Amino acid sequence: MNDLGEMLMRPQAYSELAMGNVALVRAMVESGVRVVTSYPGSPTPEIAEAIRSIDAEKRPFYFEFSLNEKVATEVAFGAAINGRLSVVFFKSVGLNVAADSFVQLPLMDITGGMVVVLGDDPGANSSQNEQDNRHYAQLSYCPLFEPASAQEAYDMFKKAAAVARERRMCVILRLTTHVCHAKELLSFAALPDRGKPDDTPLFNPDSGNYIPIAASVFPMKKRALERLAALEADLPALGFDRFVDHGNKERGVIVAGLPFASLMDTLSGCEKKPDVLKLGSVYPFDRNLVASFLASHREVKVLEELDPILEGQCKALAFERHINVTILSRYSLDEAMGECTPSKAAAVLRSAWPDMLKAEPVRAHLEPLAPRPAQMCPGCGHRSAFYAIKKALGPEDITVADIGCHTLGHLPPYRMGRVLLSMGHSSSTAAGLSLFNETRRVLCFIGDSTFFHAGLPGIANAVYNRHRVLLVVMENGTTAMTGHQDHPGTGRNFNGPSEKLSVNAALTGLGVTNIREVDTYKQSELSAMVREALDEPGFKVIIARHPCMLKFSREASRKPAYVRARVKIDQSVCTKAHECVERFACPSFQRTTDGTVTVNPDLCIGDGSCRQTCPSQAIVPSKPSN
């Protein structure tokens, strides 16, 4: 078996099959990065998994999962102004959480340099929106580079880190989901011999003003703008951009990031290919380069995922410099939506230039199947909680979701948690729903990782302003959705054992006096608690606890004495009431067309949380096997 950690630290140059997220870690090692921070979120958690594969004592940098993205950004910033080359990485919407601090970074003298690695998610594969974070680059005057493949992610990180260090600034490396997860045979360089790192604390309050207040903001802002201009002037030498010459004076395409790969695939069967200008530096972009591309083509299409940012800039540039070119506009709102996959790129090109691509082969039409949404795992404690809480609520009561696996409670048959904004919003949204509302009681959910991430202010506010809300903390002892990372309530951090912050103690400290605790498998107890608590005044909390059973059963199955348990249906007792399959709805229960219910042995983990739901006690333990 190959050892990923050994590979990432190998002194020699080599080639290996790996994904973009793993390639980044090799680039960090080669670049001499000293501090890396993050909060887990798709599409980036595999970066941390690759870091974990390097033995702690051999790891050339410090890594932590911070409490949230803002904290992570601040930790990396603090290290960077002390001279350490630092990296923070998180998902697209993580930048919203980090934004209050992030937007200040370009104003600062970042002594050691800092790279913000963003995992944007066009297509909203695992995010609550598909926001285009290139806007943040413009908003904050922060340079943004964008690779189109795993190999480029590696190459471009090293360039970005060098820019950040040499110019004492912060830069963004923007990846998207299928660059993070794209796998190919990657070529890695040898590790440079850097000797022992010099970790002298270099923070010098005079090296640049670090207090942006009143008039002192302006010299800092001016420096940020001057750095952008200087970087743009140096772009030709830095080699982020690439021209693909197809000898076409009529048509050209400007593109950046993954859409470049989709474009090149789409063009492979095309006889008269347009010229292609691929931008690696998206902000600032090289205006001279783009202007000469525009001037040397009659028509140019900007193939761009999400918002028409480059398109707008190209049009402005053509106008400013009086360039005689037609820049084709978007053909429909669809161009702003979803990933620019090869199929999408082909559709966009067909609309721009109907004669360019061969006609699509006509295929027999087949009816699409209903989608299969994600769902809670067999044995999930959240399922027991939703099933029990639903019984305690009236049809008009309002339930508020938060982010985590328990968001899936909004799906049938539970329909629990019907409004969602962002991490930690639930207590405050619920508070608003409770105003001028004497008839519909309000209950909200939050997971334990999110509780620490962004839940605390909303809870303190609900206590302070005396909102009448019932909060259910769905405590499963891990950050389950993103791959079981630790959080402040688990008693471990990334690097080892740590203080275990108690949810109950935190609530008490925030002034919550009405707190109940229960294991979610005790369904009737939980139902009774919710009935009672809902009608009590003020802000109330139920800590509904059960360990993540996916994590628990994975860990259990690695132990030598492991015996896999299952349940089965005693068909002689079953009355086909279908409580298990329709309302409890564990995916292990399957039904045949005559209404008989069976247990899928591939799925059942034998946790038995279903047994109490059966009105005729027909769910019984099955003979164990391994």
Add this chain to the structure above:
Amino acid sequence: MSECFNIFMVGVGGQGIGLLAQVLAKAALNAGWAIHACDTHGLAQRGGMVSSHLRLGQAYSPLVPDGQADLVLALERTEAARAAVTMLKDGGSLAWYDAAWQALDVRMGQAKPVEASELKTSLNARKAIGYKVYRADLADPRMQNMVLLSAVLNADLIPRLSLDHVKTALSELLPAKALEANLALLQ
């Protein structure tokens, strides 16, 4: 579209599509192919549809274009039927492990489960060859992927790919004990 051999793998979160995808990518490298690949990560792994793309030969994007899969490998019947509609190329091949993990609408009694006959109809419309794979005596459901892989090798569905390429790939990916159990299913 590009000239390469496109493989689209699909299943339900938890079925072990990740290992199948990793083995095939490494094995294809061993067989001398240039590869581009991409897996589903994140929330979909919780019982939703998960997929993996593997492209052999000249390509840029790691994603197989819609309707361009020369070969679909499915670990579940409904997902096989879905991929036959969306991804399978006319004249391609589809091999599926005949497990059924019912989707919610079926369990709720609101839809009928997909039957093998419906899949057959889709395969005919795509002028594709189907390979149904199943093994009743399998102790560990996480090894259904190896049973499917074995069928793929026996039917020679991936150009240039041999059992030896797969064995070498497995030995790079698995610890000794798991390796033995997985190899046993490939003989």
